[in-house]
Amino acid sequence: MEPVMAVVVGALFAASVYMMLRRSIVKLVIGLILLSNAANLLIFTVSGLTRGAPPLIPEGLEVPPDAWADPLPQALILTAIVIGFGVLAFAVVLIHRAYEVVGEDDMDQMRSTDT
Amino acid sequence: MSVAVALPVLIPFIFGSLSLVFFNSHAVQRWLGVIGTGLLFLATIVLLHKTWTDGIQVMAMGSWPAPFGIVLVADMTSAIMTLMAGMMGFALAVYSLPSISRDHEAFGYYPLMHLLLAGVSGAFLTGDIFNLYVWVEVLLVASFALLILGGERGQMEGAIKYVTLNLFSSIMLLVGVGLTYGLTGTLNMADLAVKLPEVEQQGLVTVVGMLFLVSFSIKAAAFPLFFWLPASYHTPPVAVTALFAALLTKVGVYALYRFFTLMFGNDVGYTHELLLWIGGFTMVTGVLGAAAYYEIRRILAFHIVSQIGYMIVGLALFTPMALAGGVIYIVHNIIAKTNLFLVGGVIYMMRGSYDLKQIGGLWKTRPLLGVLFLLPAMALAGIPPLSGFLGKYVIIRAGVEVESWGIVAVSLGVGLLTLYSMVKIWAEAFWKAQPEEHAARAEQFEQALSQKSVAIMLLPIIALGVLAAVIGLAAQPVYEMALVAGHQLLDSTDYIEAVLGVTP
Numbered sequence: 243m244e245p246v247m248a249v250v251v252g253a254l255f256a257a258s259v260y261m262m263l264r265r266s267i268v269k270l271v272i273g274l275i276l277l278s279n280a281a282n283l284l285i286f287t288v289s290g291l292t293r294g295a296p297p298l299i300p301e302g303l304e305v306p307p308d309a310w311a312d313p314l315p316q317a318l319i320l321t322a323i324v325i326g327f328g329v330l331a332f333a334v335v336l337i338h339r340a341y342e343v344v345g346e347d348d349m350d351q352m353r354s355t356d357t
Numbered sequence: 358m359s360v361a362v363a364l365p366v367l368i369p370f371i372f373g374s375l376s377l378v379f380f381n382s383h384a385v386q387r388w389l390g391v392i393g394t395g396l397l398f399l400a401t402i403v404l405l406h407k408t409w410t411d412g413i414q415v416m417a418m419g420s421w422p423a424p425f426g427i428v429l430v431a432d433m434t435s436a437i438m439t440l441m442a443g444m445m446g447f448a449l450a451v452y453s454l455p456s457i458s459r460d461h462e463a464f465g466y467y468p469l470m471h472l473l474l475a476g477v478s479g480a481f482l483t484g485d486i487f488n489l490y491v492w493v494e495v496l497l498v499a500s501f502a503l504l505i506l507g508g509e510r511g512q513m514e515g516a517i518k519y520v521t522l523n524l525f526s527s528i529m530l531l532v533g534v535g536l537t538y539g540l541t542g543t544l545n546m547a548d549l550a551v552k553l554p555e556v557e558q559q560g561l562v563t564v565v566g567m568l569f570l571v572s573f574s575i576k577a578a579a580f581p582l583f584f585w586l587p588a589s590y591h592t593p594p595v596a597v598t599a600l601f602a603a604l605l606t607k608v609g610v611y612a613l614y615r616f617f618t619l620m621f622g623n624d625v626g627y628t629h630e631l632l633l634w635i636g637g638f639t640m641v642t643g644v645l646g647a648a649a650y651y652e653i654r655r656i657l658a659f660h661i662v663s664q665i666g667y668m669i670v671g672l673a674l675f676t677p678m679a680l681a682g683g684v685i686y687i688v689h690n691i692i693a694k695t696n697l698f699l700v701g702g703v704i705y706m707m708r709g710s711y712d713l714k715q716i717g718g719l720w721k722t723r724p725l726l727g728v729l730f731l732l733p734a735m736a737l738a739g740i741p742p743l744s745g746f747l748g749k750y751v752i753i754r755a756g757v758e759v760e761s762w763g764i765v766a767v768s769l770g771v772g773l774l775t776l777y778s779m780v781k782i783w784a785e786a787f788w789k790a791q792p793e794e795h796a797a798r799a800e801q802f803e804q805a806l807s808q809k810s811v812a813i814m815l816l817p818i819i820a821l822g823v824l825a826a827v828i829g830l831a832a833q834p835v836y837e838m839a840l841v842a843g844h845q846l847l848d849s850t851d852y853i854e855a856v857l858g859v860t861p
Contacts, residue, residue, distance in 0.1 A: 262525075267517060274524055281528045281535070288539030315538065318487055322531055325494045332501055333520055339505070340513040352514040355588050 247287040254280035265349045267337045274333055278326035282319045289315035361407050362416040362429040364400040365439050365478040373471030386467040387454055394446035401443035408436040413855035423856050424545035430484035432852055433842035438481040438611050441691045445603040446474045448817035452699055453596045455810030461506050473499035477604045481611055484856055486534050487544045497523055503597045515589030522585040526575035533568035547856035549620045550849050559623055566621035577609030579669060580639040583662045591654035595702030602661050603695040607687055610668045618846040632673035637767045640666030644774040651713045653701040656778055664690045670764055671752050681843035682751030689744035696733035696821040703814050709802040718791035727787045732822035738776035744828035
């Protein structure tokens with residue numbers, strides 16, 4: 243399972259960088275969405291994939307009897323998803339406002355503060 | 358267990374929430390801003406005092422012992438950085454009273470300011486790398502919103518670059534955290550300091566370290582990843598820019614200090630050589646960028662980049678003295694750079710422009726402002742006896758001791774170019790006569806000037822200017838404190854013992 247996930251994560255990162263390098267600000271935000279999802283999947287994969295073994299302790303025992311899935315990466319991902327969602331909501335509003343103010347969705351037209 | 362460690366995080370959160378409760382009453386928000394940041398300042402002084410007298414302070418959140426729970430840790434470096442955050446928060450809350458427009462207050466300037474301070478304090482104090490990511494996001498979200506308050510075209514364009522590149526660096530940080538967890542099974546910094554050297558494939562540790570290096574270099578605005586900073590920092594109101602200049606890039610620098618002393622010291626020959634080159638190029642490109650501009654805020658924004666280089670060099674030289682020099686330099690830079698932005702804001706109030714070609718004649722009418730500009734400007738350039746001289750002296754002395762002659766030469770040359778930039782502002786804004794074609798606007802702004810507002814804005818400027826002089830004059834105690842910080846950074850035994858309770 244891990245090799246497949248590795249390829250998926252790699253493809254997501256590649257796609258997100260490609261989208262972020264394009265000139266349209268809408269595609270820039272799509273790139274950011276893909277980027278945060280790629281990072282979440284990566285955390286999920288590197289901490290080891292365990293199928294069908296919830297980290298639950300049966301009554302009367304101190305620790306689960308067999309190997310169990312590590313709950314910590316899932317907590318990390320959950321936090322990262324919430325943060326990513328909030329930040330992306332901001333980014334969407336930002337590009338909308340930027341489009342209203344500048345009248346273009348082209349990054350090349352947004353250079354007045356660079357020089 | 359020490360509650361003093363948690364207060365610098367709790368106080369801004371409490372006052373931020375209170376400001377939200379009184380969202381429609383701007384007068385109450387202003388008072389909450391001053392009182393909240395004042396209390397934060399006091400709390401950080403207490404924390405530094407405790408850390409200085411009793412050693413490293415640790416607090417386990419929810420009493421979950423490390424490495425299972427999240428800990429807040431204050432060693433000397435963290436405590437000094439938090440003190441700077443509290444001091445700058447207080448100075449800027451006072452400065453904001455007359456300088457922030459009613460529109461900005463209506464859109465929640467004060468709650469956002471508290472949120473930003475909470476994020477910065479949290480990032481300085483946390484002892485857990487995932488928690489660091491969360492704090493970085495907290496301060497980033499607050500800074501995004503502060504950056505676009507007002508909604509002008511330049512702000513939108515700057516914000517898109519700022520948001521994109523900072524989000525990218527946060528994701529790199531998150532990926533690094535995930536990979537570190539995959540390698541070691543822990544997220545606690547002290548635990549990582551024990552476990553990372555035990556990882557079999559040390560090459561992988563260096564690779565993960567490089568991810569953190571790139572991520573924090575973007576946040577610290579180091580060469581070649583600093584381009585978001587000059588594109589965005591000059592767009593918001595000057596109080597916001599000053600807050601960003603004081604604290605945001607320093608979070609990146611602090612994280613570099615923490616990661617590449619405590620945790621990723623496995624391949625110093627490679628990582629710190631790289632850091633030395635990054636530091637050198639950051640200094641040079643920043644100062645050359647500043648030399649090309651005639652707009653006060655842009656000149657100062659490029660100088661932020663340039664000064665970051667000195668701090669990274671302090672880390673790269675990797676001796677107790679160099680790290681102490683780096684810490685002194687961070688303190689000096691936060692004070693002097695913020696002060697320069699504040700003076701820039703007052704100049705704008707008097708002349709209606711930040712463009713040096715459109716303003717002049719301030720020495721004739723405002724000699725006091727001229728002196729208050731000269732204090733931080735000369736400190737920045739490293740003229741004795743001000744604070745910058747001490748910082749530069751210690752770093753360069755450390756460079757001479759390890760016989761790294763190239764970086765010593767670059768540091769001295771960049772110091773000279775910094776002086777050139779500061780003298781340029783001085784000669785154009787203060788000595789030159791007011792240009793005729795813009796005299797009408799200057800007249801208009803002078804007329805509209807309220808003496809009371811200027812007096813309030815000058816208060817933090819005077820305090821910070823005096824402080825820059827005091828640090829330079831009272832060099833010995835400052836250096837001793839910084840040297841303790843340097844030793845703690847270089848020898849992680851105390852840190853690990855304080856957090857985990859066992860001697861490694």
